Amino acid sequence: MTKAFIVGHPIKHSRSPLIHGFWLKTHGIAGSYERIDVESVNFGDFLKSFHEQGFAGGNVTIPHKEAAFSGVARRTERAERLKAVNTVWIENGVLWGDNTDVLGFMTNLDLSLGTGWEQHVDNALILGAGGAARGIVAGLQDRSLKRIFIANRTIAKAEDIVRDFQRYSAVELVALAWDDLDSALGQSQLIVNTTSLGMAGQPPLNLDLAKAPGNAIVSDIVYVPLKTPLLAAAEAHGLRIVDGLGMLLHQAVPGFERWFGVRPEVTPDLRALIVADLESSK
Numbered sequence: 573m574t575k576a577f578i579v580g581h582p583i584k585h586s587r588s589p590l591i592h593g594f595w596l597k598t599h600g601i602a603g604s605y606e607r608i609d610v611e612s613v614n615f616g617d618f619l620k621s622f623h624e625q626g627f628a629g630g631n632v633t634i635p636h637k638e639a640a641f642s643g644v645a646r647r648t649e650r651a652e653r654l655k656a657v658n659t660v661w662i663e664n665g666v667l668w669g670d671n672t673d674v675l676g677f678m679t680n681l682d683l684s685l686g687t688g689w690e691q692h693v694d695n696a697l698i699l700g701a702g703g704a705a706r707g708i709v710a711g712l713q714d715r716s717l718k719r720i721f722i723a724n725r726t727i728a729k730a731e732d733i734v735r736d737f738q739r740y741s742a743v744e745l746v747a748l749a750w751d752d753l754d755s756a757l758g759q760s761q762l763i764v765n766t767t768s769l770g771m772a773g774q775p776p777l778n779l780d781l782a783k784a785p786g787n788a789i790v791s792d793i794v795y796v797p798l799k800t801p802l803l804a805a806a807e808a809h810g811l812r813i814v815d816g817l818g819m820l821l822h823q824a825v826p827g828f829e830r831w832f833g834v835r836p837e838v839t840p841d842l843r844a845l846i847v848a849d850l851e852s853s854k
């Protein structure tokens with residue numbers, strides 16, 4: 573029986589076991605996907621010993637993604653770029669790490685908007701400069717955009733992203749202070765919230781969307797609640813929206829395929845299962 577895990581601290585709110593459990597059942601695989609709570613001091617030992625404990629690999633989440641990056645022996649190119657690992661596995665005795673967040677966000681964007689959406693987007697505005705923002709900037713800078721604005725409360729973190737990522741593409745990266753984002757808002761046809769603002773229990777993200785172009789697309793990677801105050805405001809302004817659940821579902825695909833040997837699909841049934849779970853835990 574193949575076993576996989578999600579390791580983090582805390583971990584009890586993770587929806588990943590539901591997602592992988594759904595796919596195990598769909599494909600009739602006698603495997604398991606377990607939540608494992610490991611504190612930072614013990615994470616290095618866990619990474620070295622999970623294979624002996626019978627696990628093929630697993631997902632790594634907050635606060636261990638950077639430690640996993642340092643702890644694996646080999647990394648994919650996209651994990652190298654992000655300096656964070658969220659998926660680990662053993663291949664020919666070697667511990668590998670990947671980062672599938674980029675793929676999750678971009679696949680969901682492509683499927684939600686249809687291929688060629690970039691033709692209508694010159695500039696993107698990313699709100700936030702944390703771990704998730706790095707993945708989103710990395711994904712978008714491989715597309716044919718002119719400019720990506722990165723606005724963050726702590727501008728130094730936005731400047732770090734510009735410094736770390738500018739070398740990877742010709743798309744211009746511009747760091748902005750939170751108070752200066754209005755002019756960028758007016759020029760950005762894609763607006764993505766990657767801050768924790770708008771998440772249940774957090775203050776809402778207040779943006780004056782009247783200043784955004786009339787054809788702007790607004791995406792929020794926060795998925796609890798599914799329709800964040802930002803997405804509700806965008807809809808009220810007649811703007812297209814992309815919610816955060818698709819990213820979560822699509823980032824899980826490559827890991828499942830690595831550990832269990834079958835490429836799973838993100839289906840309406842899977843989405844409905846997670847939506848029902850989010851609703852029931854309100």
Ligand code: NAP
Pocket residue numbers: 673676699700701702703704705724725726729766767768769771793794795816817819820821823
């Ligand atoms: P993180 O590294 O802790 O970054 C948090 C970001 O939010 C930082 O830019 C931070 O700004 C900003 N922020 C927090 N409180 C703020 C406030 N009061 N005002 C303005 N900015 C504030 O977290 P992360 O890992 O990037 O995750 C961010 C969010 O994305 C979380 O809600 C997470 O659940 C969600 N997420 C979703 C997915 C998905 O699959 N849909 C995947 C990953 C993450 P400072 O730098 O100034 O502190």
